[in-house]
Amino acid sequence: MTNGRTHLDTTLSLDRIGKRYGDVVALRELTFDVRPGEIFGFVGSNGAGKTTAMRIAMGVLAADSGEVRIGDSPVDLSLRRRIGYMPEERGLYPKMKVGPQLTYLAQLHGLSASDARGAAQRWAHRLGVAERLGDPVQALSLGNQQRVQLAAALVHDPSVLILDEPFSGLDPVAVDVMSEVLAEKAATGVPVVFSSHQLDLVQRLCDRVAIIARGELRALGTVDELRDRGTTRIEIVAPQAPADWADRVPGVRVLGLSNGQTTVELAADADDQELLAAALRTGPVHRFAPRKPDLTELFREVVSA
Numbered sequence: 377m378t379n380g381r382t383h384l385d386t387t388l389s390l391d392r393i394g395k396r397y398g399d400v401v402a403l404r405e406l407t408f409d410v411r412p413g414e415i416f417g418f419v420g421s422n423g424a425g426k427t428t429a430m431r432i433a434m435g436v437l438a439a440d441s442g443e444v445r446i447g448d449s450p451v452d453l454s455l456r457r458r459i460g461y462m463p464e465e466r467g468l469y470p471k472m473k474v475g476p477q478l479t480y481l482a483q484l485h486g487l488s489a490s491d492a493r494g495a496a497q498r499w500a501h502r503l504g505v506a507e508r509l510g511d512p513v514q515a516l517s518l519g520n521q522q523r524v525q526l527a528a529a530l531v532h533d534p535s536v537l538i539l540d541e542p543f544s545g546l547d548p549v550a551v552d553v554m555s556e557v558l559a560e561k562a563a564t565g566v567p568v569v570f571s572s573h574q575l576d577l578v579q580r581l582c583d584r585v586a587i588i589a590r591g592e593l594r595a596l597g598t599v600d601e602l603r604d605r606g607t608t609r610i611e612i613v614a615p616q617a618p619a620d621w622a623d624r625v626p627g628v629r630v631l632g633l634s635n636g637q638t639t640v641e642l643a644a645d646a647d648d649q650e651l652l653a654a655a656l657r658t659g660p661v662h663r664f665a666p667r668k669p670d671l672t673e674l675f676r677e678v679v680s681a
């Protein structure tokens with residue numbers, strides 16, 4: 377890195393953030409850090425408070441309590457300029473052409489006119505919208521508008537990236553491009569936080585994940601740490617077993633049954649050997665495989681707890 381900023385601690389910290397809208401408590405003492413170089417997934421059900429938290433982190437919405445910091449410094453106007461932000465409601469001028477718009481946004485963040493033009497072209501090219509530089513934003517498909525929106529978040533070479541649902545509505549190729557760019561930025565030491573409902577993507581891309589429900593942090597850790605904490609699933613293949621073979625084994629909940637394979641969830645105090653014995657009583661057992669929950673299963677467990 378040669379931008380001269382790498383010596384600064386760019387950890388993004390949300391510290392006991394609280395926010396109400398009238399009687400609705402949107403965030404309650406929300407605390408987490410996004411470290412330099414990590415991709416951090418921010419997940420929660422509709423209305424859990426993700427957009428509120430990200431808008432507060434960016435400084436476009438004031439918190440009622442708590443503090444947002446980059447390194448040790450509370451985020452003020454000058455620090456805010458170092459954040460690349462992709463708002464959920466998107467924020468481009470529909471009638472302005474892509475190239476001039478990206479150039480303008482880069483200049484707003486302090487780049488010279490020629491640097492801004494260069495950055496606009498580089499990012500438009502990188503994100504696959506170079507041939508649309510002369511078109512007004514509103515003439516682009518929604519997915520391409522989203523690519524431009526990401527370019528707008530990146531065009532000033534930000535030190536921190538905050539992206540609200542950057543993957544929603546993208547085709548698989550655009551998802552790959554977006555994923556690569558986020559990984560590249562993280563590899564240069566930028567903390568990257570994004571919200572998403574696409575938990576398979578979050579599981580694949582993120583170093584750490586926060587799950588919030590009703591404005592409160594419910595789980596925080598690496599994907600593996602979170603999966604280790606979840607309830608064990610066991611997949612059993614017992615071709616001759618009747619459909620209800622596992623129903624009476626204590627501590628076992630049947631999650632699915634198809635083509636001779638039963639998937640069950642095992643309570644913490646349940647005995648897997650008892651389950652195996654029950655399976656063997658039905659005939660041969662071809663497979664008896666414990667597995668960790670994936671992020672989607674874990675998410676359901678955490679938000680329903």
Ligand SMILES: Nc1ncnc2c1ncn2[C@@H]1O[C@H](COP(=O)(O)OP(=O)(O)OP(=O)(O)O)[C@@H](O)[C@H]1O
Nearest residue numbers: 397400401402420421422423424425426427428429
């Ligand atoms: N401007 C507002 N006025 C009143 N209530 C609001 C406002 N914005 C958000 N809320 C409420 O605050 C809570 C959190 O909303 P927020 O948009 O932050 O959730 P979210 O996790 O981003 O949801 P989604 O996944 O649906 O985008 C919800 O109960 C929502 O109805």
